[in-house]
Amino acid sequence: MRAVVLGIGNTILTDEAAGVRAVELLEQTYQVPANVQVIDGGTSGMEMIEDLSNLDFLIVIDVVKTGAAPGTVVKIAGDEIPVFFRHKLSPHQIGLPDVLASLELLDSMPKEIVVLGVEPISLALGMEMTATVAEKVPRLVDMAVAELLARGYLLEALPAKVC
Numbered sequence: 001m002r003a004v005v006l007g008i009g010n011t012i013l014t015d016e017a018a019g020v021r022a023v024e025l026l027e028q029t030y031q032v033p034a035n036v037q038v039i040d041g042g043t044s045g046m047e048m049i050e051d052l053s054n055l056d057f058l059i060v061i062d063v064v065k066t067g068a069a070p071g072t073v074v075k076i077a078g079d080e081i082p083v084f085f086r087h088k089l090s091p092h093q094i095g096l097p098d099v100l101a102s103l104e105l106l107d108s109m110p111k112e113i114v115v116l117g118v119e120p121i122s123l124a125l126g127m128e129m130t131a132t133v134a135e136k137v138p139r140l141v142d143m144a145v146a147e148l149l150a151r152g153y154l155l156e157a158l159p160a161k162v163c
Contacts, residue, residue, distance in 0.1 A: 003057040015120035055110035064117030071132040076115040
């Protein structure tokens with residue numbers, strides 16, 4: 001069983017960094033098994049095809065615009081996934097729908113996809129996320145870990161670092 005946790009986003013557009021910050025936190029707080037790859041996808045596109053081919057499970061963590069209140073954490077899965085990718089929900093979302101469409105053409109689509117996201121407050125130029133979205137990053141990590149554990153992937157919490 002092969003899984004990828006993919007954090008996507010642009011770290012210079014305030015809240016757009018949430019997905020990238022979530023995978024960074026995941027790597028800092030958990031030892032993931034060899035069959036789980038954690039990827040900082042940034043604003044990548046087609047170069048992710050190989051990493052996302054023939055997966056059993058793909059978790060995408062990103063900011064999403066679903067119409068919910070800013071700061072709302074959302075999970076999109078199952079039948080909602082095709083609808084989710086028809087609409088541009090994130091400023092950099094040129095790459096992922098194209099990658100998934102290519103994987104489908106190559107008959108290499110992940111068997112299961114879950115999108116975990118947070119509604120942004122700001123997508124302005126800036127290196128700091130808004131406090132509301134930043135405080136949701138640990139929750140996105142917890143949700144990703146729960147999704148992996150529910151499917152039999154064994155993660156181990158790393159000891160807390162003392163500063």
